[in-house]
Amino acid sequence: MKVVIAGIALAVAIGIAVGLTLPSAREPAWQAFSTSSTRVDDPGSNLVGPDWRPEK
Amino acid sequence: MMPVRCLRRLSVLLLTLLLLVPGTLPAQEAQPSPSGSNPTAMSANEQQLLQELGKLQGRVTLPYQHAGVLQQPQGRSYQMFHEAWLPWIGAILILATIVALAAFYVYRGRIRLREGELTGRKILRFNAFERLTHWMTATSFIVLAISGLNYIFGKRLLMPLLGADTFATWSQWAKYAHNFLAWPFMLGIILMFVLWVRDNIPDKYDIPWFKAGGGLVGNREPIAGRFNAGQKLVFWSVVLGGILMSASGLMLLFPLALLDVNGMQIAQYVHAGVGIALIALILGHIYIGSIGMEGAYGAMGTGEIDLSWAMRHHRAWVEEQRAKGRIAVPPADRRSGRAAPAE
Numbered sequence: 001m002k003v004v005i006a007g008i009a010l011a012v013a014i015g016i017a018v019g020l021t022l023p024s025a026r027e028p029a030w031q032a033f034s035t036s037s038t039r040v041d042d043p044g045s046n047l048v049g050p051d052w053r054p055e056k
Numbered sequence: 057m058m059p060v061r062c063l064r065r066l067s068v069l070l071l072t073l074l075l076l077v078p079g080t081l082p083a084q085e086a087q088p089s090p091s092g093s094n095p096t097a098m099s100a101n102e103q104q105l106l107q108e109l110g111k112l113q114g115r116v117t118l119p120y121q122h123a124g125v126l127q128q129p130q131g132r133s134y135q136m137f138h139e140a141w142l143p144w145i146g147a148i149l150i151l152a153t154i155v156a157l158a159a160f161y162v163y164r165g166r167i168r169l170r171e172g173e174l175t176g177r178k179i180l181r182f183n184a185f186e187r188l189t190h191w192m193t194a195t196s197f198i199v200l201a202i203s204g205l206n207y208i209f210g211k212r213l214l215m216p217l218l219g220a221d222t223f224a225t226w227s228q229w230a231k232y233a234h235n236f237l238a239w240p241f242m243l244g245i246i247l248m249f250v251l252w253v254r255d256n257i258p259d260k261y262d263i264p265w266f267k268a269g270g271g272l273v274g275n276r277e278p279i280a281g282r283f284n285a286g287q288k289l290v291f292w293s294v295v296l297g298g299i300l301m302s303a304s305g306l307m308l309l310f311p312l313a314l315l316d317v318n319g320m321q322i323a324q325y326v327h328a329g330v331g332i333a334l335i336a337l338i339l340g341h342i343y344i345g346s347i348g349m350e351g352a353y354g355a356m357g358t359g360e361i362d363l364s365w366a367m368r369h370h371r372a373w374v375e376e377q378r379a380k381g382r383i384a385v386p387p388a389d390r391r392s393g394r395a396a397p398a399e
């Protein structure tokens with residue numbers, strides 16, 4: 001059981017390490033798929049604001 | 057009043073004449089080129105370009121050259137795949153696997169050891185590093201599978217239950233988990249390949265193993281080496297599928313770095329298709345390693361298995377280990393596969 005937990009912990013640890021380094025090494029989709037002239041600024045995580053549902 | 061009425065009539069008459077004049081003139085015929093040739097006759101039209109290139113692309117001065125793609129009709133096929141075919145194929149394959157495993161469990165029950173078969177003598181089947189690699193890869197795969205299925209089924213199944221805002225938050229974290237845990241998964245695929253490739257090369261026991269139904273159907277107990285033919289099938293599927301998943305996943309993680317939009321869509325076809333197939337395969341692997349077969353979990357849990365279990369399922373491997381002097385095992389009764397009593 002110790003090895004099972006160690007395996008889970010190792011996966012999480014590598015995932016966190018990648019999470020700390022990867023964002024600076026890659027270009028997210030919102031940058032890769034558009035040019036800077038079409039962007040006002042970093043759109044953040046939600047591109048259309050908090051209330052995006054079409055029925056509202 | 058009279059001059060005003062006359063002026064109005066005159067203006068109507070003039071307007072009518074102006075409108076009628078072009079219609080009364082003979083139509084002007086297109087003047088042929090002085091050289092007698094049509095300069096646009098040889099130029100490619102839209103349909104020809106699409107047939108030749110598969111897309112319409114011009115030149116742009118933007119740093120992103122892919123922005124010059126005007127039409128890419130393959131995108132419609134991709135959208136049809138992503139929104140219609142993939143959810144159906146994925147749902148059918150995964151549900152069919154679950155139903156098949158449940159039916160097999162009802163038919164066969166748990167594959168148990170015989171009464172009093174356990175010898176109490178344990179042998180090492182997987183060392184700590186092998187088990188660490190397995191569980192690291194398994195953890196990553198489970199998270200990747202759940203977050204990957206969320207891409208396909210989340211908005212259809214979860215969003216109506218969770219609500220749009222909660223689903224958006226969950227999906228964002230699932231995406232982070234997918235992007236970040238892909239790396240220990242890729243590392244695990246490399247390590248598993250290095251650790252186990254030698255024992256997964258096809259050998260003389262594989263075809264008889266399949267003919268005997270792997271011991272899962274009927275009462276025959278086929279001989280196998282360290283890994284039986286079914287395990288080899290899982291190994292090569294995971295390694296080759298893992299390579300395809302890793303390569304296509306990296307293309308998606310670094311959008312447009314090496315591929316254009318069409319290439320990204322092909323990477324999506326591969327990533328989603330192989331991913332669904334691997335999930336179905338691993339469901340079978342989890343079943344047989346847990347509730348499907350008594351004693352199977354111990355191999356990856358503690359690393360140790362009972363000698364009689366090893367003799368029953370991997371007799372050739374046990375005898376090979378005994379010949380190398382790695383385990384002290386008395387000669388086996390080959391007919392029953394049961395180890396002789398300890399000396």
